[in-house]
Each structure stands twice: as structure tokens, then as C-alpha cells.
Amino acid sequence: MTEDTLMWRPARIAVAAAAIAVAAVTGIALFYHFSDSRKLLLPVRTQRIFLPGRESLPPLRVAGNRILLDRRTPVLFHGVSIPDPSYLDNRNLFRQPLFERIAGLGADVVRVAVRPDQWNTIHDYLDRYLAKAARWAEQNRLYLIIDWQATGNLDTGDLSETTGIDLKQATFAFWDRVSTYFRNAPGVIFEIYGEPSGIDAADWWVYARDLSATIRANAPNQLILVDGIGHGSDLSSFAGRPVPGGNIAYAVHVLPDVAAGGGPGKEWARRFGTLSRTRPVLVSAWGYMEDAPRSDSYLAADRESFGEPLMGYLAAHGIGWIAGWFDDRWKPAMLAPDRRPNGFGSFVAGLLVDFGTTRP
Incomplete structure (x- = not known):
């Protein structure tokens, strides 16, 4: 046991004693815990379901290869991703001003990552983080994508970054609870599994079908995003066999390591361009690093070699996108250590200004 741990123990004991005292006097159990950074997380108000406010956004519907607002107006989403809250x-960065800043850039959607290990550890994660994210997004006219940021094979656990958790059980339980909680929130979108990998297309199709059915049993109307295999980079198998059901779109990750093949966009066409002719496709993660270290060589690119060609391809094919990450630590980062846009972030900010007038 380190000296630092010994110094920290009295604070934990004091908080525990206070919680016991409250329970003894009021009969109410006071749940609390500490974050990984030793920040005391005090209780938050809980509710059975999320109730949208007056700022509720129009419902989304899928028609052919388009996503529609109120069954009429086609929408192409443009926004950013934020790390796990x-x-x-x-x-101390998970605050309403973060969402205000994103909306101020011209974004119409924000994607929030949920790490399975954090969800499993923080018992009130739903009310503490996701309810707040949904409320702040709604107040700023932003759609919210909840991304279950799981990796690997959910059946075997191969290639997963999460340890000590039954990933298959956790994934189905997460969506059963979250879809029930947000079933009346048309501005919330469900992205079922961030980075499927180490699993073949046929097996992933079954899981995508079953996860979508789990959500549909609770939330019959909301938009579902189905990710591709290969760490979310390949949707090609769904072109011939889409997931059954309505209001389903497809999410793909596009990073510089997916080469353009024999010509501009050739590999993009194979992985998601062909599917976009018949089904809605959203690039739910893209980005690059201009000065990537060797350990991040898969992100090495710049605006001219990757950013502009990708944006041109997506515009030509009617595909929306979400850049990530709107952070200075999660990679590819859009922000410098001072939380101001870096080169990648400045490029995205310029793009969002152009799209800002189309927000709902």
C-alpha cells in the first residue's frame, strides 16, 4: 500500500461515516462513490424515464436511403463526438457550456461515447451522465447519439479493450435499460456497438439484428445506428442483407489507414458507398493527426491528403458525418492542450459553419 493510498483512506472513511449517519437519521440510503481520479461523486436525482422538455426535437424517420425530419425534410447530420462523460x-469538463460550444460551431448532432467499464462501475451513470447529456443537447437543438463504445467480439471477448465484464450480457442489458429510459425522447439516437472486430460478417449480422430488436421492444420509433465490422470500418456485408426493421441506419468509421485503394474513394465505395445508395449511412467517426507519432501511424494524414477528399466523397454521396474527438486527449483530437482547435479541429469548425444554417 502506497503512502498516497494511506493519505486518501481517511477521506473515504469520513464520507462513508457521513452516509451511514444520514441513513440512520432519515432512513434514506445515501449512495456515493469515487471516480478513478478520486473525485467524490455525490448522489444525483434519479427518474424512471427521461421526459423531454419543451425543446424536444422533431422525430427522425428513415425513407429509402435518407433520414427525414418529421417524415418530410431530408437531413444530413454534421457534428462531433465527445469522450465518455x-x-x-x-x-471538470462535463458541463452544459461544452454543449453550448458545440452547438455554437454549427453542429446539429453530438455523439457521446459510453465505455462499458465506466457504465459497469458507476451505478447511477444513466442519471448522472446520459440524462444530463440528453437534456443539454436538447436545450441546444442538438440530436444526441449514445454510442456504446465497445470493441472486439462481444461473444468471445477477443480484441476487446474491456476486461472483467461479460461483454455480451452487458451490451444487451445496456440497451434494454437505455432504450427503455429514453423511449419518449425523439432527439436521442442509439448506436449499438462502436467497434465490432474479430467477428465475421454473418455472426455480426445476427447480433445487430438481435440488439436492434432489443431496442425496438422498448423504443419503437427512435433511430438506430448499426455499426460495421473491422473496428466499425466496413459495412459492405449489409448491402446484400440489411438488418430487418424500420428506422435503421448504418454507421461507419473512416480513418486514414483505410487507403483509397486503386483510385480516389475506391475502398470507401466498397466499404460503405455502395450501401449508401439504398440505406442511410452516417460516418460516425473520422479524423486525422497531422503530426502523428509512430504509435498512432494509422491516423497520420492532413487536410489535403485525407480531410478534403473524404468531405468531397461524402458530399457527393449524400452522407453525413461526425468528427472526433472534440477533446485534447482522445485521438484523433480536435483540440490542443489549451482546449482551442488544432489543425484538424479548425478544419472541422470551418465545415460546420457552412452547415450551421441547416440545423433543426
């Missing part, structure tokens, strides 16, 4: 909260 518990990570942001450890740095």
Missing part, C-alpha cells in the same frame, strides 16, 4: 467529469 465520466472521463470529462474527472477533469
Whole structure:
């Protein structure tokens, strides 16, 4: 046991004693815990379901290869991703001004990552983080994508970054609870599994079908995003066999390591371009690093070699996108250590200004 741990123990004991005292006097159990950074997380108000406010956004519907607002107006989403809220909260960054800043850029959607290990550890994660994210997004006219940021094979656990958790059980339980909680929130979108990998297309199709059915049993109307295999980079198998059911779109990750093949966009066409002719496709993660170290060589690119060609391809094919990450630590980062846009972030900010007038 380190000296630091010994110094920290009295604070934990004091908080535990206070919680016991409250329970003894009021009969109410006071739940609390500490974050990984030793930040005391006090209780938050809980509710059975999320109730949208007066700022509720129009419902989304899928028609052919388009996503529609109120069954009429086609929408192409443009926005950014933020890291798991518990990570942001450890740095005192999970606040409403973050969402205001994103909306101010011209975004119409924000994607929030949920790490399975954090969800499993923080018992009130839903009310503490996701309810707040949905409320702040709604107040700023932003759609919210909840991304279950799991990796690997959910059946075997191969290639997963999460340890000590039954990933298959956790994934189905997460969506059963979250879809029930947000079933009346048309501005909330469900992205079922961030980075499927180490699993073949046929097996992933079955899981995508079953996860979508789990959500549909609770939330019959909301938009579902189905990710591709290969760490979310390949949707090609769904072109011939889409997931059954309505209001389903497809999410793909596009990073510089997916080469353009024999010509501009050739590999993009194979992985998601062909599917976009018949089904809605959203690039739910893209980005690059201009000065990537060797350990991040898969992100090495710049605006001219990757950013502009990708944006041109997506515009030509009617595909929306979400850049990530709107952070200075999660990679590819859009922000410098001072939380101001870096080169990648400045490029995205310029793009969002152009799209800002189309927000709902």
C-alpha cells in the first residue's frame, strides 16, 4: 500500500461515516462513490424515464436511403463526438457550456461515447451522465447519439479493450435499460456497438439484428445506428442483407489507414458507398493527426491528403458525418492542450459553419 493510498483512506472513511449517519437519521440510503481520479461523486436525482422538455426535437424517420425530419425534410447530420462523460467529469469538463460550444460551431448532432467499464462501475451513470447529456443537447437543438463504445467480439471477448465484464450480457442489458429510459425522447439516437472486430460478417449480422430488436421492444420509433465490422470500418456485408426493421441506419468509421485503394474513394465505395445508395449511412467517426507519432501511424494524414477528399466523397454521396474527438486527449483530437482547435479541429469548425444554417 502506497503512502498516497494511506493519505486518501481517511477521506473515504469520513464520507462513508457521513452516509451511514444520514441513513440512520432519515432512513434514506445515501449512495456515493469515487471516480478513478478520486473525485467524490455525490448522489444525483434519479427518474424512471427521461421526459423531454419543451425543446424536444422533431422525430427522425428513415425513407429509402435518407433520414427525414418529421417524415418530410431530408437531413444530413454534421457534428462531433465527445469522450465518455465520466472521463470529462474527472477533469471538470462535463458541463452544459461544452454543449453550448458545440452547438455554437454549427453542429446539429453530438455523439457521446459510453465505455462499458465506466457504465459497469458507476451505478447511477444513466442519471448522472446520459440524462444530463440528453437534456443539454436538447436545450441546444442538438440530436444526441449514445454510442456504446465497445470493441472486439462481444461473444468471445477477443480484441476487446474491456476486461472483467461479460461483454455480451452487458451490451444487451445496456440497451434494454437505455432504450427503455429514453423511449419518449425523439432527439436521442442509439448506436449499438462502436467497434465490432474479430467477428465475421454473418455472426455480426445476427447480433445487430438481435440488439436492434432489443431496442425496438422498448423504443419503437427512435433511430438506430448499426455499426460495421473491422473496428466499425466496413459495412459492405449489409448491402446484400440489411438488418430487418424500420428506422435503421448504418454507421461507419473512416480513418486514414483505410487507403483509397486503386483510385480516389475506391475502398470507401466498397466499404460503405455502395450501401449508401439504398440505406442511410452516417460516418460516425473520422479524423486525422497531422503530426502523428509512430504509435498512432494509422491516423497520420492532413487536410489535403485525407480531410478534403473524404468531405468531397461524402458530399457527393449524400452522407453525413461526425468528427472526433472534440477533446485534447482522445485521438484523433480536435483540440490542443489549451482546449482551442488544432489543425484538424479548425478544419472541422470551418465545415460546420457552412452547415450551421441547416440545423433543426
